[in-house]
Amino acid sequence: MALIVQKYGGTSVGSVERIQAVAEKVKASAEAGNQIVVVVSAMSGETNRLVELAQAVQQPPNERELDVLLSTGEQVTIALLSMTLDALGQQACSFTGAQVHIRTDSAHNKARIQDIDGARVKAALDAGKVVVVAGFQGVDEQGNITTLGRGGSDTTAVAMAAALKADECQIFTDVDGVYTTDPRVEPKARRLRTITFEEMLEMASLGSKVLQIRAVEFAGKYDVPLRVLSSFEDGEGTLITFEDDPTMEKAKISGIAFNRDEAKLTIMGVPDQPGVAHKILGPVAERNIEVDMIVQNISQDGTTDFTFTVNRGDFPKAMDILRRTAKELGAREVVGDDNIVKISLVGVGMRSHAGIASTMFQSLADEGINICLISTSEIKVSVVVQEKYLELGVRALHEAFGLTEA
Numbered sequence: 001m002a003l004i005v006q007k008y009g010g011t012s013v014g015s016v017e018r019i020q021a022v023a024e025k026v027k028a029s030a031e032a033g034n035q036i037v038v039v040v041s042a043m044s045g046e047t048n049r050l051v052e053l054a055q056a057v058q059q060p061p062n063e064r065e066l067d068v069l070l071s072t073g074e075q076v077t078i079a080l081l082s083m084t085l086d087a088l089g090q091q092a093c094s095f096t097g098a099q100v101h102i103r104t105d106s107a108h109n110k111a112r113i114q115d116i117d118g119a120r121v122k123a124a125l126d127a128g129k130v131v132v133v134a135g136f137q138g139v140d141e142q143g144n145i146t147t148l149g150r151g152g153s154d155t156t157a158v159a160m161a162a163a164l165k166a167d168e169c170q171i172f173t174d175v176d177g178v179y180t181t182d183p184r185v186e187p188k189a190r191r192l193r194t195i196t197f198e199e200m201l202e203m204a205s206l207g208s209k210v211l212q213i214r215a216v217e218f219a220g221k222y223d224v225p226l227r228v229l230s231s232f233e234d235g236e237g238t239l240i241t242f243e244d245d246p247t248m249e250k251a252k253i254s255g256i257a258f259n260r261d262e263a264k265l266t267i268m269g270v271p272d273q274p275g276v277a278h279k280i281l282g283p284v285a286e287r288n289i290e291v292d293m294i295v296q297n298i299s300q301d302g303t304t305d306f307t308f309t310v311n312r313g314d315f316p317k318a319m320d321i322l323r324r325t326a327k328e329l330g331a332r333e334v335v336g337d338d339n340i341v342k343i344s345l346v347g348v349g350m351r352s353h354a355g356i357a358s359t360m361f362q363s364l365a366d367e368g369i370n371i372c373l374i375s376t377s378e379i380k381v382s383v384v385v386q387e388k389y390l391e392l393g394v395r396a397l398h399e400a401f402g403l404t405e406a
């Protein structure tokens, strides 16, 4: 008997009819002799609706209370799915995050799971029930409700799978797998049969919205076999593997990720001295703002320019902090731009291929696209460009690297 954790996203549980379809699928998996734990998101659009309600009464909303509010979305879907299963003659039992002790730290709105007590879930499974767990939510040591950050239900599913030592964690979503790039931007994108954890991590962190990044990290760390599948069509989806698939002809590039959620900030004319980078980024980190790319220019006249990127939502806050830092450091100027995007090539095959970057720059140049920032790591090359060039850039690169269907 296999233990499978299945996660269904917001679109998959977006209406009573869809919940019905999920219930049929879950029931079929259970009847095939598996123990099934289902993790669900809120109905599609619900979390956004709740965020808007919160913003209508307080700007920015109190973080603790926002979590109390947001967690209600998933409480609706666990109950509805359990009832639907029950009506189909499949015993089921719903649990909130607190009820199954998904214990997190206290970082409201972006909490991290620290521990899950699987006992209650196991008992329900052993009693022949399908267990339905609310995604995205947990509880801190003091009993406060927390949420895991947008898209956090994926992480709940993976953490559940790790805690229960599940045989597979299946993420059912509105796409049938992981693609070479977002098919809405490049219709010629192809589904990948497998992708390595490393690549998936890059694709996820670079803004490919298929899986939440923490979920992929978690799965990699705890050896959870992870598969992305469609909730609407049958198919094998994409399996996330630990090794590059040796049977496949190795492509240098597995995929192109992009992120619209970017903004860049530059502080100009700061003293080129030890400790300055820390003085600039320390206050940013203290406010829990994640910094992505960091570029420091060579020094001219003992001063230097320092650029970094943040999520677009953090841009105003980061600008305020940077202006204050600029005063303290006697910097010349602070400038920012939140009309930028990041496009990245990802592939484990790239390690031995120095020509990737130059092909990338060439094909962007051929389209007249100016590159604002560049960064590289072992398995990726990223560029920041003006937002209006996103589609053009992604399509040009998809073609240039032979990712388009033959």
Ligand code: ASP
Pocket (backbone or CB within 6 Å): 009, 010, 041, 042, 047, 048, 073, 135, 136, 149, 150, 151, 152, 153, 154
């Ligand atoms: N409902 C939450 C969100 O919309 C969590 C999730 O869907 O995974 O972000």
Ligand code: MG
Pocket (backbone or CB within 6 Å): 009, 010, 041, 151, 152, 153
């Ligand atoms: Mg989601």
